[in-house]
Amino acid sequence: LFEGRFTDGKTASSEDVNVRLTSRGVEIHRSASIEPLIWPYGALHVAEPLNSHSIDALLTYDFMTGATLFVPEGTFARRLAIEAPHLTAKAQRWRHAMPWIWAACAVLLISSLVWLADLQPSRAIARMLPDSAREILGKKTVESMSEGRRTCSTSAGLAALDELVARLSAASGSDRSFKVIVIDWPLLNAFAAPGEQIVLTHGIISKAESADEIAGVLAHEMGHGIEMHPESGLVRAIGMMAAIDLLLGGSGGTLANFGALLAQLSYTRDAERVADKHAVRTLREAKISSKGFARFFKRMQEAENELPIGKAITEINILRTHPLTEERRRAVEREPDYPSTPALSAERWKALKDICKPPPAPPAEPPKDT
């Protein structure tokens, strides 16, 4: 027999009662003159799930709205936990968590199936984007990546670039027409943006020893473009962010920061390998030696090793987007020799190196198609 407090749920007053745990349920004796109330265990709820630390229990009953029974005794809580195990914290937690554990398993299973079957849903979605949308996306990417820097455009330099792009496009085995621009930026970088747009920094051109190196880089970025890597990367990043937003209870607001997202495209090792394969094939078709491409990798490795700590932070981009340079260089070096001609004549190569020469006459010219 336990002592407790009972409220009828009609007013905020309470009365002393005696309570007994019986096989039929919790028996509440309000006073000697009234029949005891019996609350069957199955229709009971506790205010605080019962656990081994419980010092009391507050019960409510499905069929007596608002009525509460409070028994301030630990032994009552423990006895009740035996009679009505569904009121324990453990039982309640598993009841609430179980459906979501199954859901989590299903999500993991489906993701791994999608991954194992190499379905690449982001790529399938990217392929559905209309050309006009890809072009706008590309423009935005270029805009946010170049951070307002000048586009280089001496006429001789553009002519040289045109020649090189035309030669590579013809050999690429794809009917896409690529737009390539050079940005006045000392950073060593090159990237492909959605909509067959490619950006070279002046840094990468001025560090190169021959046009063959630049041809290799361009062919590699064209490979990304042909495979729609920039587009699928974007779709994947958006999907990931939406998922993380959902997980974190929507506190991220990450998708709103679309501009930053565009600037953070990075590719997987597989994507780089595929783009390298495209590059090697394109170079061979164009009869440009792949030695230049291999030399470019060597230069990147040197640049990686030389970077002082302070500069590594600003140039971390190239480290991240082009991992495992050594492995990729070896793969290119393994290519057999074939007859080749220089990617550009000495004169044209000089013109390309000088593409950023005259300082801009303000206002800066808009990016030009090549």
Added chain:
Amino acid sequence: MDQEYLARPDASRPEAEPLILSWSQPMGLASLAFTNAFLRLVTLGIYNFWAKTEVRKRIWSAVRLNGEPLTYTGTGKELFLGFLIIFAAILVPIMLLSAGVIFYFGPESAAANIFNVLIYIFIFLLTGIAIYRAQRYRLSRTSWRGIRGGLVGSDRAYAWAYSWSALLIPFTWGWIVPWRTTMLQTLMMQDTRFGDRPFRFKAKPGPLYSSFAVFWVGTAIIALFAIGGLTGMASFAKQPIQVTEGSTTQTLKIIALMYGVTAIAFLFYYVLSAWYRAKQINHFSNHTYFEGAKLKSTVTGAGLVKVAVGNFLLTMLGWAIGVGLLILITGMTSNVLTGETESIAARLSIFAGILVLIAFSGLFSPFVQARNARYLIENLSIEGEVPLAGISQGADQGIKRGEGLAQAF
């Protein structure tokens, strides 16, 4: 003026009783904290809504009125649905619209900027609604002796007052704040019910102003010192930075010093603001009436700081455990930490690591919440007597879901 609301003998009313508020320390919070983290982990974070609910049940139960506990009757499902609806109805449309605007007009375009401003205004206007509705949900899910609390007014009226008065803060150099908080508290308390009986709130902002003046002047002095110190150091750091070892350490030292100055300034500000907050809590409580009784609060700035310091350390410890597990998991497989992130094992371990971090962030939040509640309750008492038998159940407001907006922001 106090006397007006205090108990008066009245033969026609039921017998009044004194009310004694106490705190009964909940036990087993550590095992609850770790269990919740584990369940968040295996449910990819979704269990958080139920975790939160169980913590609330524990903390509400720890508050005793005449020895009988408050009850939290909310459910994880309500929180989950509340969040889901806000996610689908507000967050996703904002994201899509924002992406669309940027897509068509460009990230730096005027249209994108205008759109961003509009979004901020929209969120700003919704903040008042979110605060009011969160409070309404929690009150409607709080009961004592089976009698529910409630908030019966209009969320829009509150949001309107909240918004226009917030706009005036910069124009009054902050001096509207005591008046504003008093007004908002008045709106909230006027609408607050226990059962069918209203709370009354009769605080005037006047008495807060002397404390606020001290807080304001103190903050200004701290800000002046901090800005002076920082500009002095920044001018040192401005000298051209060469990448030699000596100059790098020099620059790093100055940067560390700048962080130090900011941290110390923040510390002073925090202590000062806690002191003011204590004054405000006491002032508001001491002018809150219910039936024949009146609240009496005795919190101090030092007490609030003590609670906050402990909570800060607990939170840091939770993060340290999360980050430690992250490093352990990613470190076990290959060399993720040195930049190798492409192998299957590395990717899996990164995924698992992030999941662990999400699950374990806020690990000790049950303790943090309990400490906050405990301090407030142990320094709060109820003076006077209340005719409890005269309080009936209030109308059910039919609130089905909880706190979606407040969670989203």
